[in-house]
Each structure stands twice: as structure tokens, then as C-alpha cells.
Amino acid sequence: MVVAGIACWEFDCETGALRFDPGMTALLGCPTDDVAQDVDFAERVHPDDVGVAADAMREHLMGETPEYRVDYRIRTHAGEFRWFESVGRVRERDEEGAPLTVVGVFSDITERLRTEHTLRVTHGRLRHAEEVARFGHWEFSLDERVMHASDGAVRIYGMDGSPVPLAAAQACVLAEHRTTLDDGLVHLISNGVPYDQEFRLRRVNDGEIVWVHSRAEYDPATRRVFGVVHDISDRKRVEEEREALIVELQGALDQVKTLSGILPICSSCKMIRDDDGDWEAVDTYVLKHTDAQFSHGICPGCLTRLYPDLD
Numbered sequence: 001m002v003v004a005g006i007a008c009w010e011f012d013c014e015t016g017a018l019r020f021d022p023g024m025t026a027l028l029g030c031p032t033d034d035v036a037q038d039v040d041f042a043e044r045v046h047p048d049d050v051g052v053a054a055d056a057m058r059e060h061l062m063g064e065t066p067e068y069r070v071d072y073r074i075r076t077h078a079g080e081f082r083w084f085e086s087v088g089r090v091r092e093r094d095e096e097g098a099p100l101t102v103v104g105v106f107s108d109i110t111e112r113l114r115t116e117h118t119l120r121v122t123h124g125r126l127r128h129a130e131e132v133a134r135f136g137h138w139e140f141s142l143d144e145r146v147m148h149a150s151d152g153a154v155r156i157y158g159m160d161g162s163p164v165p166l167a168a169a170q171a172c173v174l175a176e177h178r179t180t181l182d183d184g185l186v187h188l189i190s191n192g193v194p195y196d197q198e199f200r201l202r203r204v205n206d207g208e209i210v211w212v213h214s215r216a217e218y219d220p221a222t223r224r225v226f227g228v229v230h231d232i233s234d235r236k237r238v239e240e241e242r243e244a245l246i247v248e249l250q251g252a253l254d255q256v257k258t259l260s261g262i263l264p265i266c267s268s269c270k271m272i273r274d275d276d277g278d279w280e281a282v283d284t285y286v287l288k289h290t291d292a293q294f295s296h297g298i299c300p301g302c303l304t305r306l307y308p309d310l311d
Helices: 023-028 037-045 048-063 110-133 149-159 167-172 175-191 233-255 284-288 298-304
Strands: 006-014 018-020 067-075 081-093 099-108 135-141 146-149 194-201 209-219 226-232
Touching: 006 023, 006 081, 018 023, 023 099, 037 048, 048 067, 048 081, 048 099, 081 110, 110 135, 110 149, 135 149, 146 149, 149 226, 175 194, 175 209, 175 226, 209 233
Parallel strands: none
Antiparallel strands: 006 018, 006 099, 067 081, 081 099, 135 146, 135 226, 194 209, 209 226
16 A cells, blocks of 8 residues: 555564565655665664664563554665654464564654644743743633633743633632723623733732733634733832832922022011012011021120120
8 A cells, every 4th residue: 555655564573574565665765665675674773763663562562562653763765864653553463362463554754743843942932931021821712611821821820730710710810800800801702892901810829919911802703712911010010119209209399398589578677578468577488488497596796786785
């Protein structure tokens, strides 16, 4: 049988002969029947994988595994090592139950492994990005009522893993935000109103209260809600500190009183006229319009004028 990307093989347990169908030559890019000889194929197996393949076959022949399944590298006719998956099972046994023949299939899995590796790398980078940026993503179906969360979202909520019941995730939100979030979700699903919420939640694992920003969209065709969540606790802390500083500075400014402009003062008695037209002593006026305090004494000139008998 010749199937694109797959070759069949048969192993004779008594003679050790290994036979392939014509599909094997196509998989390895060989001239016709180039891999017909067992020794030729054995030499193509990567040295690091020879023992792995032999152990897997031995375990299956001894009945330790239900099937022979192993991934290993084979050198193609062009000299490149490619990954192949070989799966087989004992087809015949003798009267005493000893295996006689094993048959199986052989397939090139190089591209699949490359794709899986790329996905693992990409997923790892996404996990790292979520950790650094302190964000995550989540999704739930209206039919299942179960939330599937990324590692970043699980970390923000302080949960053990994913998925989790939607009710359990909602229970983390502090009571004062619950109604707003429920209304926002209803408006998103019913009217397509954008879901964009900031709220506080209590983490499950340590009880810490964190601020989060969540945005979501709804797909009516699949009845699924997909959203992102971002831990904004640091931003909120900075905002609160800034607001507290503004209040403090405003309070300080309220305590500052200054005098400016032209003050009408009597050229004789030196009293000052206020905004209501009343005349006040200099010290009285200054006390009303500044935070200055006076300590009263007497200058030498006034002392001589007022108390001439004192030396």
C-alpha cells in the first residue's frame, strides 16, 4: 500500500528481517528499493536513537506495552536527518504465544514537530509577556458557564488553574463592583456595548486585593465572550498617592496668605484703609491678611519721647 507521507513495514521476529513497502523509498527520497536491505536502513537511524527504538520493540515483544510506538531520526538519501514516527503491533504469534511478525506504519513527523516547537516557543513567550506586563486573557461560553483562563489571568486571580466555574471567578470581585460588572456584561451580550471595566478583586490564594482593568468582546455566532485582564494595582497606587499629594499641596496653599498691590495708608498715623473703607492699625491689618504674628516692644526713639525721665 502506498499512501502519501506514510509507509508500511513488517518485522520478522524469527529472522530479524525488516521489509518496507515502496512508500518508504519515497519518504527518504531514495532510488527505488534503495532501503530494501535491513543493514542499509539500520545505518540510517541516528546513533542516539538506535537504543530507543530497540528498547521500544523489546518491550512490546515481551508484552510490556500494547503497541510499538517510537519517534526517532532517520537519515534521508540527501543526508538530512528527519523525524519519523513508527507505530506497530504484533500480528502473529506461535502456539506458545511467542511473537512471529510485527506490522506497522512509518510516517514523517518532522514538520509536525517543528510546528509544535514553534507553538511551544510562542506560548512560552506569551506566558513571559503576560508575567512581565501583568496581564492575561480569558474566555467563557454562555452555554458552559466555565471560564478558561491563561496563566497570566490565573495568576492575577490567584487561582490554582484553569478552567474554573464562572461563578467562582465572579465571586472574587468585591461586592461594590459586582452590579456594575454584571450590568456591563449584559449590555455587551444584549446590545454590543463595549465592555471596559476597572474594579477590585480579592485573590483566591492569598487574599490580596488588587485593581484590575478588563475589556471583552462577544461573538454571537459561538456565544462566547473573550476578554483580557490587566493588573493595574501599581497604576492605581500611583494615582492615589498623586491625589493625596494634590490635596496636601492644596491645603498648604490655602494656608498661605500674601499681601500685594497698593495699600492705602495714612501718612500721619500710618493706619491702613481696608476694602470696606474702615481704617485699621497696621498690626491689625497684617494679622488679618497674613499668617504673621507680632511681638510688641518699644523702639529707642519712642522710649525717649514717651519716658523722658528714664535714662
